[in-house]
Amino acid sequence: MTDIPRFGILNQDDIVRIHRSSLQVLSRVGVRIHHEGVLERLAAAGARVDRNAQLARMDENLVMDSLARAGKSYVLYGRDGTRTARFGYGDLVTISTPGQYSWVDSLRRIRRSPTSEDTRAAILVGDALEHISIVGAMTQPVDIPTPIRDVWLTAQLVKGTNKPTRCWIANGRTAPYVLEIYKAAAGGEQQLRERPQIEAFVEPISPLQMPTTGMEILLEFTRLGLPVSYGPMVQAGATGPATLAGTLVQENAENLAGIVITQVLNPGTPVMYGGIPHIIDMRTSLISFGSPEQGLMAVAMAQIARFYGLPVYVNAGLADSKLVDVQAGLEKGMNFLLGALAGADLVAHLGIAGPDQGASLVQLVVDNEMVEFVKRILRGIRVDDETLAVDVIEDVGHTGEHLSHSHTVAHFRNEMWLPRLWDRRNWDPWIQDGGKSMAEMAEARVQDILSHHQPEPIDEALEREIDAIVESASRHLL
Known part of the structure; x- marks a missing residue:
């Protein structure tokens, strides 16, 4: 969904050095695996397994093939x-x-x-x-x-x-x-x-x-x-x-x-x-x-x-x-x-x-x-002829305003985020409405959801089947 370049803090050499170092750790130190069956499968695949220590060492070829x-x-x-x-x-x-x-x-x-x-x-x-x-x-x-x-x-x-x-x-x-x-x-x-x-x-x-x-x-x-x-x-x-x-x-x-x-x-x-x-x-x-x-x-x-x-x-x-x-x-x-x-x-x-x-x-x-x-x-920011809006700027000129322009009506909902909980009002109307914090407004939304939200109903036959699985688990695991 992103239209902007991805941010990074490591350069390519840093990443390669971390990768190579991790391969050394897997080959020299290995990983302790507390499951005999998994150790057997790893040994068959070429890992160096010490069953007494429950340890598997993995060489580069095995790692890279798996990747x-x-x-x-x-x-x-x-x-x-x-x-x-x-x-x-x-x-x-x-x-x-x-x-x-x-x-x-x-x-x-x-x-x-x-x-x-x-x-x-x-x-x-x-x-x-x-x-x-x-x-x-x-x-x-x-x-x-x-x-x-x-x-x-x-x-x-x-x-x-x-x-x-x-x-x-x-x-x-x-x-x-x-x-x-x-x-x-x-x-x-x-x-x-x-x-x-x-x-x-x-x-x-x-x-x-x-x-x-x-x-x-x-x-x-x-x-x-x-x-x-x-x-x-x-x-x-x-x-x-x-x-x-x-x-x-x-x-x-x-x-x-x-x-x-x-x-x-x-x-x-x-x-x-x-x-x-x-x-x-x-x-x-x-x-x-x-x-x-x-x-x-x-x-x-x-x-x-x-x-x-x-x-x-x-x-x-x-x-x-x-x-x-x-x-x-x-x-x-x-x-x-x-x-x-x-x-x-x-x-x-x-x-x-x-x-x-x-x-x-x-x-x-x-x-x-x-x-x-x-x-x-x-x-990000969309840049094309429509959003650069040179014709709109010319149309409004020096003494007009953009608020009522059709271009604003067409674009503001997509260009500008309109939050539900962020309060952007001036002081007096905010106080007159209770001066609520974001946490208080979030609590109000929680209560509204709990009172009014209706999730998509589940098929009754499926619900019975799921309940039967839970009952079976109860019989066998409790």
Whole structure:
């Protein structure tokens, strides 16, 4: 969708040096993989495997062959196929957080455990917001048993919105039930293969480890040829080097290892490259979500992904502030814009209060407006005979005005962004209308959505089929 040049901070030599350094790490240090079956497949593909240490070292040829095989673009579909999220096509895709362990009332400064009622509210608001491409569950509801929680969340998502959806999948025991729900929504296994509604999300454990649960999930998804998204989350100074370049090397190595594993399991599987490194605040040892380094590394990771020809996901719409305040606006807005200008396919996750301190519907509504702001910037400035408007300037002359001119009427809606929550009025009318802050206006929109929004209804037969899958999971997993 962008018509403006992509922003970058690394030159080509920088990117090549990071790439070469990552290859050295994979060959010399290797990756610890906590899954015997995956280690066996890697050994058969040519990796140097030490089974006692659960270690796989990967040489350059294996890495480059895997990169060549990987699918470079894919589309995720909503329940009936009318709503999509496209990766590798130049689109800017957004997602509300797939799940937080706390629920935040941003205006009243209250944090509590989320419930199933909060889940339904999150899905309803995500469905209504214009610039949320993928609806995340936003919650880990405490009133739903942990062993089936992701299955229940998936059911609520598919029943509650026509957009593509995501929650955090827990392990290889629940993954088959999650996939059964998406098969039902797609109309069958073959239809899901052809028009995927879900992707695997695999998070390596830094430094340089692949967890058992992630490998279990990966095996379930690659059997169906479904897309895979990797999300290494190296923390500079803690689980990775304190230097940003060193963190990029390790983050890239963990991504490349994931791509190798995916292509060994099922060549041609589409892959999204995850560029989500963070720093820690050395004064507290806590992770930071809103640092300038976050934006810098997001840009760099987008450039590296482009070097490989892969779609990329970055963490750049986040903040350290727990409130919907000036700090949150600066952190989220500046880094989100950097990630978008760099050409990231997915900028995530929206609706989070602080560094994974909870989910907030008020924050999600503000984030939705921020996305629209950034999309306007990405459209750039159209320059042609019509927009240069020399004839219009001549027509108005020295004493006329442009406000009532037909040229203004024809173009202002496309040229000028008209926000919903940004207040541009003068002081007196703003005060007379209550002097509301953006957070207060966002809260009002949340309440309006919860009271009035009607999502596209689900077919009753499909709803019964989904409910039966959840019941089956309950019988076998609880």
